[in-house]
Amino acid sequence: xxxxxxxxxxxxxxxxxxxxxxxxxxxxxxxxxxxxxxxxxxxxxxxxxxxxxxxxxxxxxxxxxxxxxxxxxxxxxxxxxxxxxxxxxxxxxxxxxxxxxxxxxxxxxxxxxxxxxxxxxxxxxxxxxxxxx
Amino acid sequence: xxxxxxxxxxxxxxxxxxxxxxxxxxxxxxxxxxxxxxxxxxxxxxxxxxxxxxxxxxxxxxxxxxxxxxxxxxxxxxxxxxxxxxxxxxxxxxxxxxxxxxxxxxxxxxxxxxxxxxxxxxxxxxxxxxxxxxxxxxxxxxxxxxxxxxxxxxxxxxxxxxxxxxxxxxxxxxxxxxxxxxxxxxxxxxxxxxxxxxxxxxxxxxxxxxxxxxxxxxxxxxxxxxxxxxxxxxxxxxxxxxxxxxxxxxxxxxxxxxxxxxxxxxxxxxxxxxxxxxxxxxxxxxxxxxxxxxxxxxxxxxxxxxxxxxxxxxxxxxxxxxxxxxxxxxxxxxxxxxxxxxxxxxxxxxxxxxxxxxxxxxxxxxxxxxxxxxxxxxxxxxxxxxxxxxxxxxxxxxxxxxxxxxxxxxxxxxxxxxxxxxxxxxxxxxxxxxxxxxxxxxxxxxxxxxxxxxxxxxxxxxxxxxxxxxxxxxxxxxxxxx
Numbered sequence: 001x002x003x004x005x006x007x008x009x010x011x012x013x014x015x016x017x018x019x020x021x022x023x024x025x026x027x028x029x030x031x032x033x034x035x036x037x038x039x040x041x042x043x044x045x046x047x048x049x050x051x052x053x054x055x056x057x058x059x060x061x062x063x064x065x066x067x068x069x070x071x072x073x074x075x076x077x078x079x080x081x082x083x084x085x086x087x088x089x090x091x092x093x094x095x096x097x098x099x100x101x102x103x104x105x106x107x108x109x110x111x112x113x114x115x116x117x118x119x120x121x122x123x124x125x126x127x128x129x130x131x132x133x
Numbered sequence: 134x135x136x137x138x139x140x141x142x143x144x145x146x147x148x149x150x151x152x153x154x155x156x157x158x159x160x161x162x163x164x165x166x167x168x169x170x171x172x173x174x175x176x177x178x179x180x181x182x183x184x185x186x187x188x189x190x191x192x193x194x195x196x197x198x199x200x201x202x203x204x205x206x207x208x209x210x211x212x213x214x215x216x217x218x219x220x221x222x223x224x225x226x227x228x229x230x231x232x233x234x235x236x237x238x239x240x241x242x243x244x245x246x247x248x249x250x251x252x253x254x255x256x257x258x259x260x261x262x263x264x265x266x267x268x269x270x271x272x273x274x275x276x277x278x279x280x281x282x283x284x285x286x287x288x289x290x291x292x293x294x295x296x297x298x299x300x301x302x303x304x305x306x307x308x309x310x311x312x313x314x315x316x317x318x319x320x321x322x323x324x325x326x327x328x329x330x331x332x333x334x335x336x337x338x339x340x341x342x343x344x345x346x347x348x349x350x351x352x353x354x355x356x357x358x359x360x361x362x363x364x365x366x367x368x369x370x371x372x373x374x375x376x377x378x379x380x381x382x383x384x385x386x387x388x389x390x391x392x393x394x395x396x397x398x399x400x401x402x403x404x405x406x407x408x409x410x411x412x413x414x415x416x417x418x419x420x421x422x423x424x425x426x427x428x429x430x431x432x433x434x435x436x437x438x439x440x441x442x443x444x445x446x447x448x449x450x451x452x453x454x455x456x457x458x459x460x461x462x463x464x465x466x467x468x469x470x471x472x473x474x475x476x477x478x479x480x481x482x483x484x485x486x487x488x489x490x491x492x493x494x495x496x497x498x499x500x501x502x503x504x505x506x507x508x509x510x511x512x513x514x515x516x517x518x519x520x521x522x523x524x525x526x527x528x529x530x531x532x533x534x535x536x537x538x539x540x541x542x543x544x545x546x547x548x549x550x551x552x553x554x555x556x557x558x559x560x561x562x563x564x565x566x567x568x569x570x571x572x573x574x575x576x577x578x579x580x581x582x583x584x585x586x587x588x589x590x591x592x593x594x595x596x597x598x599x600x601x602x603x604x605x606x607x608x609x610x611x612x613x614x615x
Contacts, residue, residue, distance in 0.1 A: 003365040007298040008560055010328055010552045012582065018560070025563040043295065043367045084298075090483045090504070093288045096298035096563075111362035119351055123358040123393060 001108050003041055006081055006099040019068065019082070019100055023061045026084035026096055032056045033064050034085060035071050037078040041107060042127055051075075054085055068100055077103045140205075148199050151187035155210060156196065161217035167234040169271035170252055171494045175228045175264040175437055185262060186216035186231035192256040194239060211236055223607050228437070230268070230494075242279035245405040245452050253440060264438040270447055271495035278500055280451040284415035284422050286503025287481065287528050290455060293395060293421075294330065294367045299559045300527050301330045302551055303371075305510065305534035309335035314344045318352030320544060324537055325360030325368045327548025332356075333532065334373035336400045336427035346376075346385055354392040371398035371423040371456075379410060386414060396421040396455075401445075402428045405452060412453025423508070424454040430466075436604050443472075443492055446479045450505050458508045462524045465512025469602035470524060480505040481528055489608040506530060514593040515554040515586060519572020522558055531555070541592055546585035553583045 008014060014022070026033055034054035038045065051071045058064055064082075071080055080101035083094050107127060114122040143154070151157070163169055170193075176185035188196075194214035195204070218232040241247040257265050291297055306312070306320045321332045332353075340346035353370045361368045374385035374397050382403070389397050397420055399411050408424065415422040432439035442459070449457050459476045460468035475491030481504045485497040509525055510532035521531055533551050540547025557579040562568050568575065580587035 001363060001365065004328065005295060005366050007296075008556050009366075010549065010556050011560060011579075014560075018564075021564040022560070025565070041365055043361060043365055046295070091288060093292060094297045097295075098298070107365070109362040109365055111358055119347075120392065121351075121355065123354070125358070125362045 001106055003079065003099070003102065003106055005041060005043070006097055008098045013102075014098070014100065016065070020061050020065055022096065022098065023064050023082065027059055027061060027064075029084070029086065029095070030088075031084040031086045031095055033058070034083045035067055035080065036083065037071060037075045037080045037101075039078050039103075039107075040127060041079045042109070043125065048079075048081065051080075054083075072101050076101070079103065144200055144202055144205060146200055146202075150184050151191040151196060152181075152184050152216075154187075154191065154196065154200070155213050156187035156190040156194075156216055157183055158215045158217055161215045161234060163217065163234040164236075166237045166273045166275045167271075168237065168240065168248070168252075168273060168276060169495055170233045170235070170267060171269045172231045172233065173222060173228055173264075173266040173268050173437070174231050174262055177261050177263055180261050182219050182221075182229045182231075183216070186219045186229065186233070188259060188261060189231060189256055189265065190214040190216040190233045192259050193233070193251055193254065194235060212239060214239070225607065228264075237273060237275055240276065242276075243281070243409075245409060245448050249405060249448070257438075266436065266438050267440045267444050269441065269492070269494040270444055271497055272447060272451065274498050274500045277451065277498070277502055280502065281409075281412060281416060281453045282450060282502035283455045283505050284412050284420065284453050285455045287455075287506050288504070290421055290506060294369070296330060296367070298527065299555060300522070300525070301506070301530040302328070302548075302555060303331035303333050303508070303510070303530050303532040304329055304537040304548070305333045305335050305532060306338075307534050307538045309338060310341070311343050314348030314352040317344060317349060318356040320538060321353050321370050322356035322360055323544035324548045325357065325370075326363055327537075327545030328552030329537065329548045330367075331369045331371060331396070331530065331532075333371040333423070333534075334398055336373070336375075336402075336425040338373050339375050346374075347388065350385070350388050350392060350394075354394060358393070367395070369395045369421075371396050373398040373400070373425075374411070375400045375403055379407060382407065382411065383414065386411065386418075386420070390418050390420060394420070396423055398423040398425065399454075400425045400427040405448065408449070408452045408454065415455070416453070421455045422453070423456040424449060424458070426458045434603055441492065441604070443475050443479055446476045446505075447497070450480060450499070450502060454505060456506045456508050456530060458510055460507075461509040461511055461513050461521070463513060463517050463520050463597070464509065465598045469605045471606050472602070472604055474524065477507050477525060477529070480507050481526075490606055492606050504528070508532060510534070512596075512598055514596060515550050515589045516573075516576065516593050516596075518551075518554040518558045518576065519568040522562060523569045523572075527559065536589070536593065539592075540585065541588050542585055547589065550583065550585040550589035553579055553586050554589070 032054045035051040036048035038048040084096040086095040112124040214235045222228040372389045433442040460473035508530040514536035537547035
């Protein structure tokens with residue numbers, strides 16, 4: 001399964017130049033870039049591991065590219081995403097978030113159905129095979 | 134009117150001009166707490182525009198057609214709305230813009246029903262006017278803060294969906310009427326698996342003989358959950374809970390919640406009070422509320438008479454919906470580019486400056502009220518992606534119903550075509566490319582590796598809806614949709 005989270009998951013994997021262009025765009029908006037990784041990209045897994053704090057003071061795309069490279073070297077088998085955070089009043093939220101690394105074998109989810117009354121079902125999406133991170 | 138003699142003269146039984154009854158005050162300076170309204174008035178022949186404006190102020194506040202002594206039991210000057218400015222409409226002889234101020238205490242806190250019962254209550258049928266249109270309103274912060282506002286809002290909706298940096302993608306199931314629950318859910322599943330974020334019931338899908346509501350809810354949520362597990366991405370379907378009574382609507386919304394839906398849908402025709410009730414229900418249960426503006430064109434489309442959609446947008450932001458259909462500019466339904474951008478700004482910005490070119494007459498401070506996600510739906514397709522993003526920005530739901538389900542290679546392919554076109558265009562825009570001019574090349578380049586997009590571009594490349602708009606700004610020559 002191809003995980004389609006993130007702003008650009010329907011495009012071919014972004015090249016280094018394309019990633020850098022998006023980082024430059026985020027910096028030009030005044031946003032802070034951060035990097036997160038996980039082995040559990042469950043759609044409800046809100047908190048991926050932070051690869052350090054958001055890079056509030058790093059305003060240079062080259063420096064951020066180095067961080068991305070270092071994160072990939074450390075966690076080559078993980079999903080890694082680059083986020084851009086906008087701290088202006090009224091947003092104070094993520095404005096861009098896209099994947100920059102996928103494991104060689106993508107994860108799979110299964111849908112479990114618990115049959116209850118009135119033809120209703122309770123659904124649970126479970127990682128296959130289950131992992132904890 | 135301080136002296137006793139003048140006062141007794143004012144309250145002599147009989148009929149007197151509204152302007153003389155205190156509904157016209159040329160030197161009135163609106164208070165920060167006043168509700169302001171701008172009406173376009175077209176008086177009957179021979180009716181003085183200032184008297185007409187005063188009459189509108191009177192009939193939308195305290196007045197009746199004759200003098201009543203019981204006014205003297207109240208602080209009546211306070212309760213009288215005051216027309217304070219009348220300007221001729223540029224290029225429209227016989228029509229005038231009338232500015233009217235209303236004291237805050239004329240209105241019940243947090244009630245759109247009460248606000249509108251005054252402002253658009255009796256006055257639109259008033260005989261001395263040929264036509265009357267409510268163009269814009271300024272809601273003072275003191276009144277804004279009595280409303281809940283959007284149950285979820287753009288920021289939190291994006292966080293819940295985990296989708297950032299691009300418009301959301303939706304589609305309305307077609308045919309809108311006649312599918313069984315099982316067949317209907319098939320469309321939902323295919324479209325979500327193919328790459329859409331949302332699928333949507335249409336405004337007139339409620340609980341009909343061909344598909345009762347429970348049937349639809351059960352099959353749609355199977356489709357949503359299955360697509361979610363197969364893509365690893367949060368998905369949704371707007372389950373329309375519109376029904377005959379509030380009790381029915383709550384019952385349907387409860388099932389949507391129990392089944393794990395993240396969103397419910399209502400139609401504008403359920404009325405302002407029902408909309409506010411559902412917005413409160415949604416805030417309580419962490420649900421998103423999608424509003425379809427069914428019926429609005431009966432009163433928003435004609436320039437001379439009715440209520441502008443920018444006013445409806447303001448009321449709906451106060452009432453607390455999270456999504457509202459607000460126009461596409463390039464699609465099949467009415468929408469001048471400037472006017473539509475005005476609605477989008479009202480829904481999405483924290484503060485709106487005066488912007489006459491976009492029909493915005495008043496500065497509006499939204500005081501931290503959450504933002505509403507506008508929805509662009511009706512006759513749009515992947516080939517217009519650059520125009521849609523250019524005009525509408527990225528905080529919008531783009532809904533390609535026919536443009537997904539009518540794809541020659543199937544529904545999944547239609548959804549994929551739209552998603553690829555969208556992501557390619559956002560990538561290019563962020564890279565600094567001029568998407569307005571280079572859009573077609575950007576789409577062609579993506580279509581070289583994405584066959585569904587190629588098929589979509591070929592199928593719909595010549596489809597445009599380029600007609601003159603009926604509702605346009607009065608202050609500049611307006612462009613029509615490209």
